[in-house]
Amino acid sequence: MSILLPAISEDTGTSVDTLQWAVTGYSLMGAAVIVTSGSLGDVFGRKKVFQLGLLLFVASCVFIALSTTGLAVIVGRIIQGAAGATILACGLSILTVANEGREQLRAVSLWGAAAAIGAAAGPLVGGVLVDFTGWQGLFWIDAVVAVVCMVISYFAIQESRDEGRSRSIDYLGTVLVALTLSPIVLATAQGPQWGWVSIPTLVCVVVSVASGFAFVFTEKRVAVPLLDLALLRNVVLVASTAAILIGAGTINGLMYLLSLYFQNPDALGMTPFQAGLAMLPATVGLVVVAPLVPRFAAKIGGRKVVALGFLITAIGFAVVGFVQPSWLYLSFVLPLIAIAVGMGLSNGPASAAATASVSQEQVGAASGVSNMARYVGAAVATALAATIYSSVITARTDAGVDMSGALASGLAAASWVMAGLSLAGVLMAFLLRKHRMPRGTLADAAAAAAAHTHTLPTTASGAGEGAELPRR
Structure with a gap:
């Protein structure tokens, strides 16, 4: 979505600062409904709620594509956040219930791989469509794809629900x-x-x-709480959830900032297509490193992988923190790859630690907390990055600095904050030291990390064949 903001801004006359709510609002709504939508599927039928999520997604895409004001785009994206969270929660439940053992792992791995491919192709496809069809084209295509998914899922998926679950929903x-x-x-x-x-x-x-x-x-x-507060006494779960929040927040903040910086005529002046292509090193880095993570975690321990990942990410952000107006695109490639590799290393084991730290009966609740944390991190970090970026630009231009210098200063300031957050992720990894889980458990559960990666997609294709996902 970030890659589209300059084009939407130009078309609707709405400032990019205001349109960041199209990104933030999506994540906020997702954070609010991700657990509830999963509960609705358990009670009323996962297939039924999944298809309702797809229908809502189609409606939001059509609404956004027909929008002529920035406010309408933001409202449509907020609706889309509810739809996306519903599709994620119920889609994963459908996969885990319909498969067992190796087939379950394979199904979730394919889910993660599809998410990774979508993340890699998304900025590029979005850029192409903006250049050739206008920004509305992406949403029309999304609507068509969702309709096709509705038809396929109607005939291919069997209905399932949790008959033993209380019908109480924590609205x-x-x-x-x-x-x-x-x-x-x-x-x-x-x-x-x-x-x-x-x-x-x-x-x-x-x-x-x-x-x-x-x-x-x-x-x-309440009888069935949205969040079991007793889970907050679990140090491993809290630390891993904080790491997940930081990881999702910093990568989303990065994508937002660079999408704007790359397209600004006073910076690199790229077209939307060029900007989408320029983001590929980050998404490809995530895809490449993810299959290696489970075995790496098994070899040296999940907490060390998390700490190493955040350290590499912090270094990448620190390099961007030295950005100058004279930098060409090639200057961004290595730090982009470093940030992506670091995120790929830390994401899987952090997700694994969250689910491995609780009993089988609490895995669903822990996964819900992790998913909520991703949405919260994306929302807060994007808003924070946007605020720092625009505030520094305003302050620098008011001080007489030319726009290119102000833009570089804004990006540098926001990058240093993201680097600081990444170092906080290293600290979260150290909190796991006193509560170390068996390495085998972490490695196997890391394969399931793709199941919890809506805002930070990876793939679990490198997992061992004998691993089995925890059941809800």
Whole structure:
């Protein structure tokens, strides 16, 4: 989506700063509904809810493609976030229920591979369509693909549900998650304009904190909570979830920043197609390294792989932090690859640690926490990166610096923050030292990491044949 923002901005007359909510809003809605949509599938039928998610996705694509204002695009993307989260949650449940043993692993590996290919091809395809059909073309094609998926899934998938599960759904918890996250992200994005101690900013903070307390109060009392608060006493789960959040946040922040920087005429001045092509080293790096991760984790331990991955990512971001207006595209290639390889190394074992740290009965809940963390990380980091980028650009231009220099300064500042977050990921890996899981468990579970990678896709094709995924 980030690759389309300059074109949408030009067509609708909406600033790119405002349109970042098309990226952030998608992730916020996904974070709010990812667990609930999975629960709805368990209760009312996974196939039925999966197809409803596809139908909602089609509707959102058509709505966005027909939009003539930036606000309409943002609203459509928020709706699309709910659809995407539903497709992810129920699609994975369908795969795990329909297969067992090696076939289950193979099915989820194919799921991860498809996600990785989509991530690699997405910026390039989006760039091509913007150049030849306008930005609307991508959403029309997405709508057609989703309709085809609806037809195939209708005939190919058998209905399934969890007959023993309580039919209680924590709708209030879903609302409170949205009310906790949205105001704080809004305050982050608008703080420079409103003032960090202004009334609107403080109101957002108060609403967010109050909603957070209300969420905790509610989760302690509902029959089937959205989040089992007892899981938060699990140090491994908390640390691995924080690592997942950081990883998803930094890679999404990077994609957002570079999509804008590469296309800006005062920076590299690329066309959307060229910018999409320029992002391929990052996505290809993720695809290439992912099959190697399970065996690497088995050899040296998952926590070491997580720490190494975040360290490499931090170095990559630090290199970008020295960006100068004179840099050509080739100067970005190596740090892009480093960031991608680091993310590929840390993502799988962190996901594995999250699911391996709980009992079989809690795997579904732990996976839900991990998925929510990815969406939260993507939303918060994108908003933070956008705020830093635009604020530094404004400050530098006000100080008399030319636009090319201001743009480089904005990218550098945001990259240093992403580097700092990556170093925090290294610290999260060290928290796993006192709670080390068996290496075999981590390696096998790393193969299932593709099941939890909507905002940071990888593939698990390098897993051992004997591995079996935890069942929900």
